[in-house]
Amino acid sequence: MEKNSKIYVAGHRGLVGSAIWNNLQQRGYTNLVGRTHAELDLLDGPAVKRFFDEEQPDVVVLAAAHVGGIWANLHYRADFIYENLQIQQNVIGESFRHGVQKLLFLGSTCIYPREAPQPMREDCLLTSPLEYTNEPYAIAKIAGLKLCESFNLQYGTNYIAVMPTNLYGPRDNFHLENSHVLPAMIRKMHLAHCLNTGDWTSLRKDLDRQPVEGVNGQATETAIIRILERYGISSDKLTLWGTGSPLREFLWSEDMADASVHILLHVDFKDTYEAGNSEVRNCHINVGTGKEISIRDVAQLVQDEVGFRGTVLWDATKPDGTLRKLTDVTKLHQLGWHHQVEIDEGIHRLYQWYLSQTSSTSRRSISTSPRM
Numbered sequence: 001m002e003k004n005s006k007i008y009v010a011g012h013r014g015l016v017g018s019a020i021w022n023n024l025q026q027r028g029y030t031n032l033v034g035r036t037h038a039e040l041d042l043l044d045g046p047a048v049k050r051f052f053d054e055e056q057p058d059v060v061v062l063a064a065a066h067v068g069g070i071w072a073n074l075h076y077r078a079d080f081i082y083e084n085l086q087i088q089q090n091v092i093g094e095s096f097r098h099g100v101q102k103l104l105f106l107g108s109t110c111i112y113p114r115e116a117p118q119p120m121r122e123d124c125l126l127t128s129p130l131e132y133t134n135e136p137y138a139i140a141k142i143a144g145l146k147l148c149e150s151f152n153l154q155y156g157t158n159y160i161a162v163m164p165t166n167l168y169g170p171r172d173n174f175h176l177e178n179s180h181v182l183p184a185m186i187r188k189m190h191l192a193h194c195l196n197t198g199d200w201t202s203l204r205k206d207l208d209r210q211p212v213e214g215v216n217g218q219a220t221e222t223a224i225i226r227i228l229e230r231y232g233i234s235s236d237k238l239t240l241w242g243t244g245s246p247l248r249e250f251l252w253s254e255d256m257a258d259a260s261v262h263i264l265l266h267v268d269f270k271d272t273y274e275a276g277n278s279e280v281r282n283c284h285i286n287v288g289t290g291k292e293i294s295i296r297d298v299a300q301l302v303q304d305e306v307g308f309r310g311t312v313l314w315d316a317t318k319p320d321g322t323l324r325k326l327t328d329v330t331k332l333h334q335l336g337w338h339h340q341v342e343i344d345e346g347i348h349r350l351y352q353w354y355l356s357q358t359s360s361t362s363r364r365s366i367s368t369s370p371r372m
Contacts (some may be wrong), residue, residue, distance in 0.1 A: 001029075001057060001102065001265055006078045008033045008057035010042060011064030011089055016106060016253075018171050018246045019145075019257035020061055021120045027261065033057060043083060048090040052098045052331045054296070059323075060095045060103045061260065062088070062144075063159045066137075070241070072178040073134040076244050084140035087138065092147050096157060103159040104264055105148050107141040109286065109327050110134045110248075111163060119290065119328040131322045153280060160263055160272065165288035165327050168346060169253025176212055176231050181295065182250060185302050186351055188233050193308040195228070195235035237311040243317035244296030249288050249326050252341035259287045262337045271335065289339045297367035301344055305351050 001007075007024060011017035012034030021032060033055055040051055042064055066083040073080060088105070096105050112120045113128040130138045141163075148159035172183040175217040179187075187206075194203035204217030207224065216229040225234070232239030257335065299312055334339075341349070 001026050002053045003027070004031050005058040006031045006055065007059040007061065007307070008037075009061045009063060010087075010210050011062070011103040013171070014063060014174070014297050015062070015167060015169060015253050016256055016260070017063035017260065019169065020260050021030065021065060023127075023254070023257040023261045024196060027099040029253060034112050034234040040252060042087045042090055045086075045090050048094050049148050052094040056098060058101050059093075060091065060100050060265050061264070062091050062103065062105045063260075064091070064243060065106070066171075067228075068178045069180045070133050070319055072138055074319070077136045080134075081140050082137035085143060088140070088147060092144070092151070092159070095159075096155065101158065102264065103157070104260055105144050105146065105159060105161045106260070107145050107163045107284065108137070109159055109163050109165050109288070109325055110138045110322075112325070114322050118324050120286070121328040122284055122286060122331060125282055125284075131325055133321050138285050146168065149281065152283070157231070157241065158268060159282040162263060163254050163284050163327075164259075165249040165251050165277070165286075165325070165372050166258055167251055167253050168350055169256075170350070171288065172253070172350065173339075174210060174354065181248070182298065183354075184348075185352070186239055186306070186347070186354060187301060188231065188240070189299075189302050189308050190351075190354065191228055192233050192235070192238040192310055193227070193306050195233070196310050197306060202358070224335075227242045227352055232313075232315070235310065237313055239313045239315050240295075240299060240313055243316045244294060244299060244314045245320065246295050246320045246323045247292040247326065248295060249290070249292045250298075250343050251288050251339060252346045253295075254285060254355060255339045259332065259337050260266065267335050272331075285331055285335070286327040287332055288329050289342075290327065290329045291343075292326045293343055298343070298347075300350075301347050305347050306357050 003239060007029060009017050009021050012021045024032060024241055041047055066080055066086055118122045144249055145161035145168040149163045151157045153160055168182045173179040174183045174187040176184060208217035212227050215223055260356050303312060
C-alpha cells in the first residue's frame with residue numbers, strides 16, 4: 001500500500017473508524033476519504049455506486065455498521081440484520097466492481113456459537129447455535145466475512161475480515177439503552193456519583209449533552225431523579241443488568257485501529273489460511289487481548305475510577321448474554337501484532353475522555369495520558 005493510496009474509511013466518525021483514520025494519518029497516509037451518514041447513506045445502493053464512481057478508492061476499510069448492546073439487539077432484531085447486510089452488500093459489492101486493491105472488513109466475535117469452546121478459535125465458526133440475543137447481528141457479520149472469503153476464492157481479490165472482541169474507547173456510544181456494556185456502565189456510574197455527591201452542575205451538563213428520553217439538564221430535579229431511577233440510577237445505589245458473572249474480553253479501540261492498519265500493511269488473504277487444504281474457510285482473524293474479566297469485576301474497576309460510594313446491585317431477571325467470549329488470538333500473534341492497553345488503564349483513559357466531553361467539574365483532573 002503506497003503512502004499516496006486513496007483509502008476510503010467507511011464509518012470514519014465512529015469508535016473504530018475514527019481511530020483507524022488517526023492511525024493511518026500518524027503513519028503518513030494522508031489521502032484519506034470519509035463521508036458522514038448525512039453525506040452518504042450506505043443503505044442507498046445507487047448513492048454508494050456514485051460515490052465509488054467519483055472517488056475510485058484504492059483501499060477500503062469497512063468499519064461502518066449498525067451496532068448496539070443487549071437491549072438494542074433484542075428489540076431491534078430486524079434493523080440489525082437488514083441494515084448490516086445492506087451496508088456490506090453495497091460497500092463490498094462496489095469495491096469489487098471498481099477494482100479496489102485491498103479491503104478490510106470489521107466484524108465481531110459475536111459470530112461464534114454461544115457454547116463455543118474457550119478460547120474461541122477461528123475454526124469454531126458455524127459449529128453450533130448462536131447466542132439468541134444478538135443472533136441477527138451475528139448472522140449479518142458472518143455473511144460479510146463469507147462475502148469477502150468467497151470473492152477472494154472466486155475472483156482473486158484481497159479482502160481481509162477481522163473479528164474484534166468487545167471494543168471501547170474515545171467516541172464511544174454512551175446511550176443508556178443502546179450502548180455496549182462498558183460505556184453504559186461508565187455513564188451510569190458517573191450519573192450515580194453526581195447524585196451521590198450532589199454535583200448537580202456536572203449532572204445537568206451530562207444530560208444537556210445527551211438527554212435521557214427527552215429529559216435534559218434544564219429539567220427539574222424531581223424529573224431528573226425520576227427518569228434516572230428508571231435506569232437503576234439513584235444517589236445511594238446503582239442497579240446493573242444481569243448477574244455480573246459473565247466473562248468478557250475488552251480491547252481498547254486505538255489498539256484495534258493499530259491491529260487493523262498492521263493487517264492492511266502486512267497481511268494478504270494468502271496469509272490467513274494454511275496452503276494445501278482442499279477446503280479454504282475460516283480465513284478471518286480474531287483481534288483481541290486473549291484475556292478476560294467478569295462483568296462484576298469490570299463494574300468494580302469503574303466504581304473505583306469514578307469514585308461512586310453507593311451500592312452496586314445486580315438485576316438477575318435481565319439477560320446476561322453469552323457467559324464467556326474469550327478469543328484465541330494465536331493467528332493474530334503469528335501475524336505479528338499484540339495489544340498494548342490493559343483494561344484498568346483503558347477504563348481510566350475512557351472516563352477521563354468522557355469527562356472532557358461533558359465539561360464536567362469532577363474531582364479528577366481531565367487527562368488522557370496514561371497513569372505511571
